[in-house]
Structure formats: structure tokens, C-alpha cells
Amino acid sequence: MVKIGLEVHQRLACGKLFCSCPSDMADQDAKPNLVIRRRLHPVFSELGEIDAASKAEFEKDRTFAYGVFSGSDCLVEMDEEPPHQLNPEALSIALELAQHLHMKSVDELHVMRKIVIDGSNTSGFQRTAIVAMDGKLETSRGPIDIPLLAIEEESAGIVGTQDNERGEPETTYRLDRLGIPLVEINTTPDIKDGQHLLEVAEKIGMMMRATGKVARGLGTIRQDVNISTEHGARVEIKGAQDLKSLPLLAQNEVNRQEELLRIISELRARFGGKVILNGTIAEVSAIFKSTKSPLISKGLASGGSVFGLVLEKHAGLIGREIQAGKRYGTELSDYAKTTGVKGIIHSDEDPAKYSISGSELSELRQTMGMKPDDAFALVIAPREQAKAALSKALERARMGFVPEETRRANPDGTTSYMRPLPGRARMYPETDVPPIPITAEMLKAVSRGETLEEKKARLLKMLGNAEMADKMLRSRNLGLFERLVEGGAEPMLAASTLENTLVSLRREGAEIKEPGTVLEELFALYRKGKFVKAAIPDILREAAKGKPVPDAAKGYSIISGKELEKIAKELGFDIKAIMSKYRTRIDPKELDRILKGRK
């Protein structure tokens, strides 16, 4: 039995949650106006314990740099000022979404602090509040319960990790994203399989977009998937960007857990019962003092040491594939990497890959007292780090069960270890924001937008084509489409420009990054009769290269009247010849009239 649950995070299209800053982020390549640096420590919760996830992050010992953008940030994001009142518009949108999911709103909103010490919040925690409970979503395979809808602040956007001037790893974040309101919607783990998961995720997304009050575009919605298998563990997979990858992601995780269980039972068989790993860790640098291995000699030259770990009776299992392109060794390596090392070398890899010689290998096995069915892991790093890395790999190898983990979704549908699954010790009350009673007046004042069903019916009526209506409903361009139609664009032309023309232009390398303004200008000119339909792809292609739309459109002014008659005559009234030469500049109806008039 596989249990699958979904957690959707969607940004709202209104200002930030606890200050008056707008939710518009600075340009991706914009330079921050100010950079501040912090070192964060885990905060002890009321229970006086640090949970495993917080501890795992803390072990990395990092400093953080935050880029401040004056147009999107104030003292609240910098944690120099307490949070302001919770944004009433954000709350109203969250209440509306809760209504669409048939949920019961809470009587009083309590803002809580959720500890995050990966540095993605300057305060060291994320503020979150439960808005509603007990909802449901109809699906083709029965209703799915929606136990919770919460409102919370978006984290700061990560830029990257580099060594600072003191040689310590420092992670850089952008504060323009911090504080944007998010709703979190959770389902119960009753999703049947990968295809059902895709359906549920799609439906929740479309329901939210139908209201017209949520943010659109890349990164504005994120799906986290919880998967547990019968004898495996609960694993939370974070950051699936592409909905279509969800079925593969779910399948891969089920396979991974099944493979891990197989490895565990094989180990038990090899040990004849309980698996006991002595896990000897020893320095073996001396063996490699004149090595031909570029990786090892480079590591030694820069002051590193080579350490080895013996994994008893593990031969052949470290190299066992558990996800496409990922081995059991990757699991051990991912744990080792939490100490900052780049990875491990293990005995199920081809030694030629690292140019490790046969004599080095046999000396290594002898020095470490290995038996033929033992495996080893090697790491090259500064002494203490190398020891810590192999201790982590050993800790993972000793588990003997599928660990509960938070894993990152990779674009290829596989996952990588991030940290242990967070425990319950992470929340405590936010004392700077008073509780907010949810009154009957507030609920009444919620402006209810369209439901998904209403939106679907309206699109179908507007477009007169079920396939295009469905495409538009799922499109991230839905908001822009509606804006264009409101501005007077012909619905079918607007839809096919967004869903077909822009897509094929992008495929040929002519991508329009911000199609909003470009298309508004384009359709305004088209309505004024400045060019014909057939010219639209060419004008957009020029606009993609940076030419303003009005300038691009000038090259496609319509040829009509006497001029058209002249051209028709020159080309012998041959419709094929005329169209192949002037297709983008002629109104086919007028040409038709001219050709018919001739007869």
C-alpha cells in the first residue's frame, strides 16, 4: 500500500503578508541595494529540544548574506522591525480559497513561528497561520479530504553558496521574495497513485487560478509530495516544478523505497540476522602519496587527507541502482555531503574512473583489514571534515530502515536527500502579531470569484472549442488571456497566439519573456487594422529580438485597394503566387473580392 499526500504552496497576488511592501520582485539580474550578513542559531522551542531537521542544518555552521532591494523590502524583511498587522487582503483571498474547497474557517487566526534555520528567513522562522480546516475536493476517483489551509510568508530566494573571505561557506539569499503571502493547501494521504496525484495537483491549481487572485508564472506555485510505502517510510519531496513530472516522481520514490528494503533484507541475510557495522574509519593518505589519481592528488596537495570507511559485507550493494542513475552509494554520499564534502568514492565504482591503481586498491583493503565481501567508502577533505563526512555515511548505513526524509525533486524525476523530516518541535506562537478573530462580517465581505466550474463554462462559451477552452484553463497565460479579451481581442485569436504562436516561437529560439505588454500593444494595433492576422508570428518574432511592437508592425502595413489590384495583375491574378509573396500583408477577403470581380 502506497500513501500519497499533496501540499500545494501558491503565492497570492497582493502585497506582502506582514508589511506594506509590494509582492513584485526585482529583476532576476538586478543588483541588491544593500547586503547584510547574519549567522543564525537554532531557537529552542517550548519543549526545549532542537528537532532533527534544525540540527542537521546547524551542523553545517554557515553564515548568510541577504540582498536587500529597496523597491521590495523594508525593515521587516531585514528583521530590524517587528511584523506589522497581517495583510487583510491576503486573509480575504485565503478565506475565499477555503470556501471553494468547502472548508470551515477557524474562529480565530493564530500566527505561529515555524523554525527554519537554513537561513531562508532572516528571523530564523517562518510565520504561518491555519485559516481553515475540513474541506474536500471532488476528483474522478472520489473526493479527497483537504484537512488544512494555511497562510504563510514566502521565504527568501536562494542565490547560491560560496566561501566568504574567511573561507567559511556563506549562502546568499534575496530578500525581495521574503514575506510574499502564500497559501498552503494540504490533502490527506488518500491519493491513489501518480496519475491521481497529477489530477489533484492540477485541479487545486486551476481552482486557485480561476479566482484571478493568485500570482502566476514560474515559481509562483510549488508542489510538495508526501509518499509512504507499507514497510518503508514517510518521505516529503519538495519543489516539484513541473506537474507532468509528478507521476514519475511518485513512481521513482516507491521504487527507491522498495529497492532500499531489498538491500536491507539482503544485508540481514548476509549477516545472518542483525546487521552490525563496526564501521572502522581510518586515515589512509599514506597509501596515495604518489598516486596518479588527479582527484586524490589534488585533494592531498591542497592540505586534505584521505579517509576510508569499511562497510562490512556491503560488496555489490553500494553500487545497486535504486533510482534511475542513482545508487545506494548516492544515499550514503548525500549524507556525507551534509558536512560540505563534494562526495564519496566507493568500492562498487570502477577504480579506473578515478585512476586509482590496483596496488593502491589492494594496499587499501589490507590496511583497513577488509574481507572480500566488505565494501569501502573514501573521502578526500580536511581531516576533521573527512572524519565527519564518513561518520555521516556510516550513520546512514547503520540505519537498517528507510529513513524519514525531506528530499528534493530533481528535474529528471529522481530525488536527492535534503535533510531529516522535520519533527513536531518546530512551531511556537508569534507574540508580535495578535490573534485575529474571523468574524461573520469578514466572511461575508469575502469577494467570491469564479469557481473552477464557472470559469470552465465561460471559457467554453467564449472560445466555442472544448479543446482550446481546456488548454486555456490549464495555461499559466490564463490571466493574460482574460486581460487581452477584456481589452477587445478576439478570444480564439488571443488564445491561439498565446498557446500556439508563442510556443512555436519559443521552440525556434524567439522567446518573449514578458508577453503581457507586447501582446496588449499587438492586439490594440491589430484592432486598428494596422496589419493582418498572418503577420502576427512575424511581428512577434521581431518583438522577441527586442524591437518595439509598433516599429515591427510598420513593416507589415496592409496592401489594399489600387495597390493590391496592381500586384494581383502583375502576378497574373495567380492566387498562389500572390499569397506566397504577400501573405503577411494582404487581407485574404479583399484579395478574394478582387479576383472574383475580375471574372
Ligand SMILES: [Zn+2]
Ligand atoms: Zn517590507
